[in-house]
Amino acid sequence: MPPAITATRPASRPAPYDFRHAPAPPGTANREVSRFRRRLRQLVERASRTNGDKPVILVSHSQGGYFALDFLNRSPLPWRRRFVKHFVMASTGAGGFVLLMQTLLPSLQVRMIFPGTLSALPSPVAFGDDTPLVVTTNRSYAARDMLAFLAAAGLPPQAVWLYETRALPVALSLGPPLVPMTCVNGGGVPTVEKLVYPCPGGLGAAPEVVYGDGDGVVNLASILALDTVMGGDPRQEHYRSMRIANMSHLGVVSDALALERLLGEILYAATPAVDARAM
Structure with a gap:
């Protein structure tokens, strides 16, 4: 419930x-x-x-x-x-929370993505445009890069579209x-603040979790x-x-x-x- x-x-x-x-x-x-x-x-x-x-x-x-x-x-x-x-x-x-980005990664084999889930992704309203939330050897993803992150994480195009047309406009308004x-x-409780992927495996590997x-x-x-x-x-x-x-x-x-x-x-x-x- x-x-x-x-x-x-x-x-x-x-x-x-x-x-x-x-x-x-x-x-x-x-x-x-x-x-x-x-x-x-x-x-x-x-x-x-x-x-x-x-x-x-x-x-x-x-x-x-x-x-x-x-x-x-x-x-x-x-x-x-x-x-x-x-x-x-x-x-x-x-503006959402970083922990959700970790749960969306391919290694966790998310089967279904709901609009209610996407609405809790980190928003530029709270995290700013340039604060890195996920870092790989090739690039980093801030809240403004969420569309690219969702695609790189292997989410289906429909989920990316739902975020762009439904979740993000609500967060910004x-x-x-x-x-x-x-x-x-x-x-005062350790909370996932950044996910770092130091290996060439990218988002498919296990991240180093930075807590804040x-x-x-x-x-x-x-x-x-x-x-x-x-x-x-x-x-x-x-x-x-x-x-x-x-x-x-x-x-x-x-x-x-x-x-x-x-x-x-x-x-x-x-x-x-x-x-x-x-x-």
Whole structure:
């Protein structure tokens, strides 16, 4: 079961999604994701109605953050202001993670590639155009070279096309939800940051893995990019970023200490006396 987005206040209501799919670029649609948005909108309105017409708090984890952002950004702004008091996004970066590049290599014999998988590849939004993520004896691949990397990794043309026409445009258009927002992430955990292939075998050989900071899945660069992409937009009235030291990707929603801090953020945002837009 993939991580779910939850509409909370006062009781939690899960909104599961199909992780194989991914939000579509602006001006296009994904039938499954569109169906998810309709159901989530109905869930939010029902939760508000059963709680005295008060706005709700949305909570997401991991890939659910991308679905929640897509849902909010495709909802009319007056609707967002009316029904969503706060959005708490946990364990989600602004631009994917390097670990996924390792899992796509031929030696792992990936059988099926889904749009939802490609959407988590490192994006220039977080990693920049020139930061080498994969290095071979012949060339290096940065986030801007993802099309060349996918082809060199042996992915079928259809998968490369899906990345170019679906995943990349969504990553480049990532923006703030324009509702009060808190991001909670882990950190201080060794995280795959670069893959080095020193032998002539290229991407078919076993790489030397260079580790950096992150939550064990999402790189620190992707986490920090949230502050620029979300908090750096003047239209985003309230944005708060919190990192929990020495905490893993899943630990944010399973470790007792991390859960206490995460729930503290949710409960504080839910306090009737707190207007997050004025925080």
